[in-house]
Amino acid sequence: MITIYDIAEKAGVSAMTVSRVINNTGRISEATRKRVRKVMEDLHYIPNSMARSLVLQKTKILSLLITDITNPFYTTLARGAEDAAKRAGYRLLFANSDEDYAKEKDYVDMILSTRVDGVLFAPTGDQSARNLAQLQKHNIPFVVLDREIPGIEADVVLGDSKEGARKLVEHLIGLGHRRIALINGSQDVSTARLRYTGYCEAHSLSGLSIDDSLVAHLNYRDFHDESALDALLNLEDPPTAIFAANNMLAVGVIQSLRQRGLQVPDDLSVVCFDDFGPAGAINPFLTLASQPAYQFGLLGMQLLIERIEGEAVHENRKIILPSEMIIRASTQALK
Incomplete structure (x- = not known):
């Protein structure tokens, strides 16, 4: 195993100088630094990262x-x-x-x-x-x-969760939707609070009131929980559009709708926050706010x-x- 003493001997310097080159500390001439690094490269020397972290007080x-x-x-x-x-x-x-x-x-x-x-x-x-x-x-x-x-x-x-949510809901309102459901994350998460605020702001700016029965607060990972969607679809006056507060919730909503024989957008329009990365480019379908x-x-x-x-x-x-x-x-x- 190659050590700093082997490097020092071949480079004609002290072990302390080799240590300073490895840790980029101390005052060493550029010529000496280059000579030591050349010997390290020739001998395929790999510095001990744990030892370096003890010297530098950093692990990188x-x-x-x-x-x-x-x-x-x-x-x-x-x-x-x-x-x-x-x-x-x-x-x-x-x-x-x-x-x-x-x-x-x-x-x-x-x-x-x-x-x-x-x-x-x-x-x-x-x-x-x-x-x-x-x-x-x-x-x-x-x-x-x-x-x-x-x-x-x-x-x-x-x-900008509030602004993105407001634009999505305004888009739905512009298409004539007035019964717009929100399937949101938990209200102890700042993005969920801001997306709810944007949802409310879009309604207010359009002169529409908020129907609390159209709003469900879940966990962002609860996209397989169908109880919220059941409650929305069973309303006497159900929604015509759904705003899912993130992409995974939107996937759950669309899967659940299809299992019920409902088609997007023929039966309900759906929008959401966040795109699907490279996979979304294969079959771009969802209207969304992309971050x-x-x-x-x-x-x-x-x-x-x-x-x-x-x-x-x-x-x-x-x-x-x-x-x-x-x-x-x-x-x-x-x-």
């Missing part, structure tokens, strides 16, 4: 904690985060909470024991404040993604690395990324 490892790896929004977000981390010389550990606070807590405990340099964190909901407080207590930098948490001061990258998922991960990771590397950042930063409404075949004018 980051964690990305997301809420639903099956959702194409988060898989695309993860790609953006990984690309940004790799370009900056960091490795990335992935974790998936499944919208489950207890599972999220387990991952935070693991993160605290793993000596990561920082965390890109998509919270399960408002209760995640306790997990984020643990990161703060242990001085682990983090950036919050997609969902804002009351009481937590941090850099954050968000989508730049890759940019969420890319920008979030850039903010995190700036925090870790101390690039003169003092104030917390908030980036709000706009959504784009894409009109497809899942909506039509009310007959």
Whole structure:
């Protein structure tokens, strides 16, 4: 096994000089640095990352904690985060909470024991404040993604959920729909609250009142729960259109409608938040508000690395990324 002493002997320098080249510390001439690196390359020497982390007090490892790896929004977000981390010389550990606070807590405990340099964190909901407080207590930098948490001061990258929801509902109203259902996420999740606000705002601006019987609050992963749809379809005056607050809920809605012999958009129009990544290009069907998922991960990771590397950042930063409404075949004018 090649050691730094072998490198030092062949390069004609001390072991301390080799260590400084590996860890990029100390004052060494460029000529010496190049000579040492050339010997390392010739001998195929790979530095011990654990030893380096002890010297530098950094592991060059980051964690990305997301809420639903099956959702194409988060898989695309993860790609953006990984690309940004790799370009900056960091490795990335992935974790998936499944919208489950207890599972999220387990991952935070693991993160605290793993000596990561920082965390890109998509919270399960408002209760995640306790997990984020643990990161703060242990001085682990983090950036919050997609969902804002009351009481937590941090850099954050968000989508414009309220505006995107308002535009989707206004699109349905423009097609003549007046009975528009909302199948939403839990109200302890900021995106669900904002999408409900946008839904209400669109009604208000159009002079329409809100019928609470048309609104269902679920978990974003409850797309196989048919009870909410049953309740909506069994109303005396059922909806003519459905706004599903994310793409996975929309999939569940459309599957359930088809099982009942109902067709989209002939029987009901459907809109949702978030696209389906590359898979959505094969058979584009759903009218939706598309968010730049890759940019969420890319920008979030850039903010995190700036925090870790101390690039003169003092104030917390908030980036709000706009959504784009894409009109497809899942909506039509009310007959």
